[in-house]
Amino acid sequence: MKIKLKNIDYWILIPFLLLTAIGIVMVYSASSNAAVLQGLKSTTYLKRQLLFVVMGIFLCTFFYLLKINALQTRFFVQFFLLFVMGLLIFLLVLKHFVPSIAVNGAAAWIPLGPINIQPLELAKLALVLYLSKIYSQRMLRIRQLPFKEMMKEILPPLILTSFIIILTLKQPDLGGAASLAAIMLLMSFASGMELKYAFGTVLVLLSVFVGGYFWFKHQALTGGVVSTYQMQRLLAFYHPFQLEKTGGSQLVNSYYAINNGGLLGRGLGNSIQKLGYLPEPYTDFILAITSEELGVVGVIIVLGLLFILIARIVYLGLRTKKVYFSLLNYGIAAILFVQTFFNVGGVLGILPITGVTLPFISYGGSSILVLSCCIGIALNVSVNLRKFEHLS
Numbered sequence: 001m002k003i004k005l006k007n008i009d010y011w012i013l014i015p016f017l018l019l020t021a022i023g024i025v026m027v028y029s030a031s032s033n034a035a036v037l038q039g040l041k042s043t044t045y046l047k048r049q050l051l052f053v054v055m056g057i058f059l060c061t062f063f064y065l066l067k068i069n070a071l072q073t074r075f076f077v078q079f080f081l082l083f084v085m086g087l088l089i090f091l092l093v094l095k096h097f098v099p100s101i102a103v104n105g106a107a108a109w110i111p112l113g114p115i116n117i118q119p120l121e122l123a124k125l126a127l128v129l130y131l132s133k134i135y136s137q138r139m140l141r142i143r144q145l146p147f148k149e150m151m152k153e154i155l156p157p158l159i160l161t162s163f164i165i166i167l168t169l170k171q172p173d174l175g176g177a178a179s180l181a182a183i184m185l186l187m188s189f190a191s192g193m194e195l196k197y198a199f200g201t202v203l204v205l206l207s208v209f210v211g212g213y214f215w216f217k218h219q220a221l222t223g224g225v226v227s228t229y230q231m232q233r234l235l236a237f238y239h240p241f242q243l244e245k246t247g248g249s250q251l252v253n254s255y256y257a258i259n260n261g262g263l264l265g266r267g268l269g270n271s272i273q274k275l276g277y278l279p280e281p282y283t284d285f286i287l288a289i290t291s292e293e294l295g296v297v298g299v300i301i302v303l304g305l306l307f308i309l310i311a312r313i314v315y316l317g318l319r320t321k322k323v324y325f326s327l328l329n330y331g332i333a334a335i336l337f338v339q340t341f342f343n344v345g346g347v348l349g350i351l352p353i354t355g356v357t358l359p360f361i362s363y364g365g366s367s368i369l370v371l372s373c374c375i376g377i378a379l380n381v382s383v384n385l386r387k388f389e390h391l392s
Contacts, residue, residue, distance in 0.1 A: 004064065004065060004380075004383050007383045007386050008064075008379060008382075008383065009312070009316075009378075009379055009382035009383065009386075011308065011312040012309060012312055012313065012375060012378055012379055012382060013375075013379065015305040015306070015308045015309040015312075016060070016309065016360070016372075016375045018305055019302070019305050019306065019309070019359070019360035019361065020053045020056070020057075020360050020368075022301075022302060022305075022360075022361060023049065023053070023360045023361040023362070023368075024046070024049055024050060024053060025268070026282075026286055026289065026290050026293075026361060027045055027046060027049045027282050027286070027361075027362075027363045028043070028045070028046035028049070029268060029269050029271070029274075029289065029293060030271070030274050030281040030282040030286050030289040030363075031044075031045035031046070031281070031282035031363060032045075032046070033274055033275050033276070034274070034276075034280065034281065034282065037276065045282055045363055048363075048365070049363055049368075051365075052364075052365040052368040052369065053368060055365075055368075055369060055372075056368045056369050056371070056372030057372065059369055059372045059373050059376060060372040060373065060375050060376035060379070061376065062376065063373050063376030063377050063379075063380060064376040064377075064379045064380050064383075065380075066376075066380065068325075068380050068381065068384050071129060071328075071377065072129075072132070072133050072136075072324055074133075076129075077129050077130050077133050080125075080126045080129060080130075081126045081129075081130050081160075083122075083126075084119055084122045084123045084126040084164070085163070085164060085167065087117070087119035087122065088119050088123065088164065088167040088168065089167065091119055091171065116365070116366070117366060118364070118366035118367070120168060120173060120176040120179075120180075120366075121366040121367050121369075121370040122366070122370060123164055123168065123176075123180060124179065124180065124183060124335050124370065125335070125370050125373060125374060126164075127161055127164065127180060127183055127184065127187075127331075128183065128187070128328065128331030128332060128334070128335065128374075129328075129331075130157065130160075130161075131157060131161070131184070131187045131188075131191075131327065131331065132187070132324055132327040132328045132331055133324065134157045135154075135157070135187065135188075135190075135191040135323075135327055136323040136324035136326075136327055138153045138154075138191075139191055139323050154188065154191065158184070158188070161180070161184045162184075164180060165177045165180045165181055165184075168180060173355070174352075174354065175342060175353075175354025175355045175356045176354075176355075176356075178342070178354060179338050179339065179342060179354075179356060182334070182338045183331065183334045183335060183338055186330065186331075186334040186337075186338075187327065187330060187331050187334060190317075190326070190327055190330040191327070240252050240255075240349060249278075249279060250278060250279055250285055250353060251346075251349050251353065253273045253277045253278040253279075253288070254273075254278065254285055254288040254347050254348075254349070255349070256272075256273055256277070257271065257272075257273040257274075257278060257288040257289060257291060257292035258288055258291045258292065258347075258348075260272060260273070260292045261291040261292040261293065261294070261295045261296070261298075262295055262296070263295050263296050263297060264294075264295040264296075264297055265291070265292060265293045265294040265295030265297070265298055266292055266293055267293060268293050268294065269293065270293060271289050271292045271293050272292070273288065273289065273292060274289050274292075282362070282363040283355075283357060283362050283363055283364065284343060284346065284347075284353070284354075284355050284356060284357050284358070284362060285346075285347055286358060286361055286362045286363070287299065287302070287343065287344065287347045287358050287361065288347050290302060290361070302358075302361060303340070303344070306336065306340050306359060306360075309336060309375075310333045310336050310337055310340075313329050313332055313333040313336075313378050314329065314330065314333045316329050316378075316381060316382055316385055317329030317330045317333065319385070320381075320385050325381050325384070325385065328377065328381055329378060329381055332374045332375075332377060332378050335371070335374060336359050336371070336374075338356075339356050339357065339358070339359050339367075340358065340359060342354050342356040343356050343357060343358040343362070344358070359371055
């Protein structure tokens with residue numbers, strides 16, 4: 001334990017702690033007025049976020065001190081994966097029998113008294129652990145075998161993870177499903193398949209997503225199976241200002257917040273858009289409030305810290321000689337990158353709003369706890385690399 005504490009990777013730890021601290025401040029600033037409007041105390045969401053962060057630090061410490069080999073045991077990986085799939089199936093059943101748990105047409109949380117569990121966040125970590133184990137065992141064969149034999153190696157894990165994505169789509173959670181698909185895609189590329197096969201896979205997946213996107217658009221425009229809320233979100237992506245009073249409200253007020261902030265911002269706590277204009281400003285649109293209060297400079301600091309965190313984890317993945325460690329790092333970096341990309345893209349209006357949170361900044365217990373576990377694993381990998389491979 002002393003060796004681990006002495007050799008902790010500060011390039012990972014410091015950005016993690018800074019981001020969680022910024023998240024606590026911004027959640028309080030963005031949520032205080034909304035909490036009062038909901039009949040709660042202004043510090044309600046602050047206290048909850050503080051609790052999530054403290055719990056997250058404990059989980060981060062646990063996974064840091066845990067023996068890294070315990071994460072790749074067949075029992076742990078398979079149990080975790082089956083547990084997550086069980087939660088997703090249970091959520092669908094619960095939605096059918098208890099319709100009230102669905103919010104905006106989607107059921108994404110399992111209520112457990114004062115807290116809610118979001119299986120999607122657990123699914124991201126389960127997917128990374130599973131693919132890291134499978135691909136590390138099969139990488140040599142994947143690299144050497146011809147296409148047909150290679151597909152036999154990678155098809156089973158892709159089918160299983162596709163099943164998880166389908167369960168997520170059934171909630172329906174399009175943003176969550178897209179996040180899982182992107183993580184699966186990035187880890188599949190990192191598994192070592194030849195570039196021609198990798199690019200072929202990209203083209204196939206892009207075709208599927210483009211086809212699915214236009215199908216979704218058609219369903220939304222013609223009043224098909226897509227829910228009214230999902231339809232409004234899609235239409236708002238195309239015509240936010242024309243639909244400002246309905247589905248375009250979040251995006252339009254996000255633009256106003258960013259414009260109000262300018263370079264240096266209006267000052268912490270001085271946001272206008274959080275005063276009932278921007279719905280739930282402390283969740284997936286918290287970056288807009290950050291921009292309004294802290295300006296472009298504040299946003300650059302937040303995104304810069306996330307970049308340092310992701311870059312360090314990828315760097316360690318590139319430097320290590322152990323395939324499992326490498327894939328584990330790539331997977332964790334993929335989770336952070338995909339969430340950041342989808343969130344920022346939604347806030348800026350260059351991607352449809354997906355409801356994906358900004359890592360460590362947005363309010364949300366499941367996200368904070370799972371991401372903290374990821375950071376603990378990344379720190380664990382880092383100290384093992386320093387100990388056995390003398391990496392800097």
